[in-house]
Amino acid sequence: MSYPHSKTLMTLYTAKICPFAQRAVWALKEAKAEHATEYIDLKNKPSWYSLVNPLLQVPVLRMPDGQFLYESLLVARFVADKYPESGLMPSDPLARYNVDYFIERVGGLLLKPTFEIARAPSEERVEKANEAVKKNLVEINTMLLERDSKNTGGNKGTYVLGSQFTLAEICTLTFLSRLELVFSLCNLELNEEMASKLGVDLSRFFEWRNAVFARPAYIESAPTKDLMLTFFAPMMNL
Amino acid sequence: MSYPHSKTLMTLYTAKICPFAQRAVWALKEAKAEHATEYIDLKNKPSWYSLVNPLLQVPVLRMPDGQFLYESLLVARFVADKYPESGLMPSDPLARYNVDYFIERVGGLLLKPTFEIARAPSEERVEKANEAVKKNLVEINTMLLERDSKNTGGNKGTYVLGSQFTLAEICTLTFLSRLELVFSLCNLELNEEMASKLGVDLSRFFEWRNAVFARPAYIESAPTKDLMLTFFAPMMNL
Numbered sequence: 369m370s371y372p373h374s375k376t377l378m379t380l381y382t383a384k385i386c387p388f389a390q391r392a393v394w395a396l397k398e399a400k401a402e403h404a405t406e407y408i409d410l411k412n413k414p415s416w417y418s419l420v421n422p423l424l425q426v427p428v429l430r431m432p433d434g435q436f437l438y439e440s441l442l443v444a445r446f447v448a449d450k451y452p453e454s455g456l457m458p459s460d461p462l463a464r465y466n467v468d469y470f471i472e473r474v475g476g477l478l479l480k481p482t483f484e485i486a487r488a489p490s491e492e493r494v495e496k497a498n499e500a501v502k503k504n505l506v507e508i509n510t511m512l513l514e515r516d517s518k519n520t521g522g523n524k525g526t527y528v529l530g531s532q533f534t535l536a537e538i539c540t541l542t543f544l545s546r547l548e549l550v551f552s553l554c555n556l557e558l559n560e561e562m563a564s565k566l567g568v569d570l571s572r573f574f575e576w577r578n579a580v581f582a583r584p585a586y587i588e589s590a591p592t593k594d595l596m597l598t599f600f601a602p603m604m605n606l
Numbered sequence: 607m608s609y610p611h612s613k614t615l616m617t618l619y620t621a622k623i624c625p626f627a628q629r630a631v632w633a634l635k636e637a638k639a640e641h642a643t644e645y646i647d648l649k650n651k652p653s654w655y656s657l658v659n660p661l662l663q664v665p666v667l668r669m670p671d672g673q674f675l676y677e678s679l680l681v682a683r684f685v686a687d688k689y690p691e692s693g694l695m696p697s698d699p700l701a702r703y704n705v706d707y708f709i710e711r712v713g714g715l716l717l718k719p720t721f722e723i724a725r726a727p728s729e730e731r732v733e734k735a736n737e738a739v740k741k742n743l744v745e746i747n748t749m750l751l752e753r754d755s756k757n758t759g760g761n762k763g764t765y766v767l768g769s770q771f772t773l774a775e776i777c778t779l780t781f782l783s784r785l786e787l788v789f790s791l792c793n794l795e796l797n798e799e800m801a802s803k804l805g806v807d808l809s810r811f812f813e814w815r816n817a818v819f820a821r822p823a824y825i826e827s828a829p830t831k832d833l834m835l836t837f838f839a840p841m842m843n844l
Contacts, residue, residue, distance in 0.1 A: 431700070442706045449699035461687035462669070468680045 371416040374404035379430040381420055383410045384591040385599050387479070388440035390542040392427035395444040397585035398538065399451035403429075441471070441539055448535055456535050463529060466515070470528050471539040474511065477504040478543035485550045486603050493554045493604075500547075501558070501566055509573040516572070526579040537580045542589075544577060549596045553604055609654035612642035617668040619658055621648050622829040623837050625717070626678035628780040630665035633682040635823035636776065637689035641667075679709070679777055686773055694773050701767060704753070708766050709777040712749065715742040716781035723788045724841050731792045731842075738785075739796070739804055747811040754810070764817040775818045780827075782815060787834045791842055 373379040380396060380403055382389040396403055408417060408426055420436060421428045429437040429446070437443050448456035458464055481500035488496045512528065519530030528536035551558045563570040580586060600606075611617040618634060618641055620627040634641055646655060646664055658674060659666045667675040667684070675681050686694035696702055719738035726734045750766065757768030766774035789796045801808040818824060838844075 435700070437703055437707075439707065439710055442703055442710065445706065446699055446703040449702055461684055462673070464687055465675055465680055465684040468683065469675075469677065472677055472680065 369416055369419060371419045372406055373430050374432070376432055378403040378432065379406060380404070381406050381408055381417070381426055381428040381430070383408050383426045385410065385595055386426050387542040387546055388425075389427040390589050390591075391440040391539050392429060392443045392447070394538050394542065394585055394589040395447040395456060395535070397589060398456060398533070398583075399447050399454040401447060401451055444535055444539055455532055456538070458529060458532060458534065467529065467534050467536045470511065470515075470536040474508055474536075474540045475543060477508055478540060478547055480504075482543060482547045482550050485547075485554065486600055490605070494556065497551055497554050497556050498566055501563060501570070502568055505563075505570050505573055506568050509568075509570050512572045512576055526576055528576075533580075533583070537576075541577070541580050541586075545581075545590055546596060546600070549593065549600055550604075553600060553606060607654050607657060609657045610644055611668050612670070614670055616641040616670065617644060618642070619644050619646055619655070619664055619666040619668070621646050621664045623648065623833055624664050625780040625784055626663075627665040628827050628829075629678045629777050630667060630681045630685070632776050632780065632823055632827040633685040633694060633773070635827060636694060636771070636821075637685050637692040639685060639689055682773055682777055693770055694776070696767060696770060696772065705767065705772050705774045708749065708753075708774040712746055712774075712778045713781065715746055716778060716785055718742075720781060720785040720788050723785075723792065724838055728843070732794065735789055735792050735794050736804055739801060739808070740806055743801075743808050743811055744806050747806075747808050750810045750814055764814055766814075771818075771821070775814075779815070779818050779824075783819075783828055784834060784838070787831065787838055788842075791838060791844060 378396075378401070380392060382393055382405060384390075384407070393405075408414070410426070413424055417424060420430065421438060423438075425438070427440055427443055429443045431437070437446055445457070448454065452459070457467060481496070481504055485493050485496045485500065515528055515530075516524075519525065523530035523532070525531030527533050548558050556562060560571060560574055563574075616634075616639070618630060620631055620643060622628075622645070631643075646652070648664070651662055655662060658668065659676060661676075663676070665678055665681055667681045669675070675684055683695070686692065690697070695705060719734070719742055723731050723734045723738065753766050753768075754762075757763065761768035761770070763769035765771050786796050794800060798809060798812055801812075
């Protein structure tokens with residue numbers, strides 16, 4: 369059995385719906401890394417895909433020499449290391465740690481509530497959503513303000529490392545569009561008005577979100593709302 | 607309230623028993639990184655420790671300017687980045703990925719069975735231990751052989767990256783001494799004779815283990831058998 373791949377370029381195996389795979393797509397786009405793409409239908413995986421990944425997960429990045437790279441965080445990190453001019457990882461060791469630590473803490477704060485809300489009994493979903501805003505998003509807002517206090521001088525800016533866009537954004541914010549979709553399915557709009565009603569200030573969080581979600585590479589890598597609906601609506605019995 | 611720390615050096619907060627903390631200690635020693643050490647009694651934590659880590663875990667590395675670094679893997683990675691001459695992380699992006707991926711896969715293959723065996727009902731412990739040898743250790747042995755086939759020329763050697771000792775060793779093998787202790791509490795010696803009785807070949811695994819465990823920085827960072835006993839014997843009702 370053979371499988372499709374580029375003979376000369378890196379080949380990315382991905383799926384639009386998957387927030388983990390989107391990390392790899394987005395990182396490659398930000399780094400302007402030339403590569404081929406194969407889309408995998410996760411509900412109907414091609415039989416050859418077991419040759420690419422015995423675990424059948426996306427993303428996988430195939431090197432032109434045939435080595436496969438697994439695990440979205442490690443693939444994104446590889447892209448950042450291979451294209452240092454992208455600035456996706458800073459070169460200073462302490463700044464690198466700060467990116468790593470932000471990813472470690474914040475990724476789960478966005479991914480976990482998405483599924484907790486989606487899987488909650490319908491009458492409890494709005495409550496779970498309000499809880500997530502008050503707890504998880506406030507925590508992220510606080511972490512961003514703490515980073516701001518350390519990003520001084522020429523390094524001031526909207527991102528986790530101030531003016532430098534890094535993996536800290538790519539490896540956390542792909543989970544947010546899924547969370548926002550789940551909120552909307554609860555008839556909640558995740559915005560400053562909602563936060564204000566709950567008595568919390570998420571202005572730094574929204575400033576960050578809006579700047580990142582406006583990046584062309586994010587927009588190109590993101591699933592449509594319709595596609596996300598096909599995933600979450602059945603889970604929520606909608 | 608104040609807390610003990612060096613004003614000029616990095617300060618490591620650690621505990622000999624903890625395999626996660628040992629990653630940080632070992633990495634600092636391999637990198638010959640000058641630092642101060644504060645030992646935390648995990649069964650009787652000093653009240654000031656909440657100022658160092660609200661989660662009360664070890665290790666924590668404090669920078670001279672007061673920043674705290676959490677999460678053993680990220681601390682070890684920081685040490686490798688800060689002391690590139692240590693070679694604890696290679697500079698080539700694909701080699702870095704290979705270290706990361708080995709850690710991701712193998713750490714759990716050693717840590718998980720340690721606690722599964724320790725917590726099993728006593729009559730099932732030996733069975734669980736045999737299973738772990740046949741499944742987890744064989745998998746590691748296979749991964750090492752696969753790496754060998756890629757480590758060619760001047761890069762041949764005992765370690766995951768051949769001749770280069772890296773975080774691939776530090777961030778996986780601190781779990782092995784705990785696993786070996788748990789085996790010994792089941793009256794099993796984890797060695798080639800045991801593997802042979804089970805019909806599996808772990809010679810590459812033992813070659814790796816023996817070379818790594820002979821390193822002075824490993825030996826200095828490791829807990830004594832007696833200390834490990836005070837942790838595992840009560841868990842196993844011994």
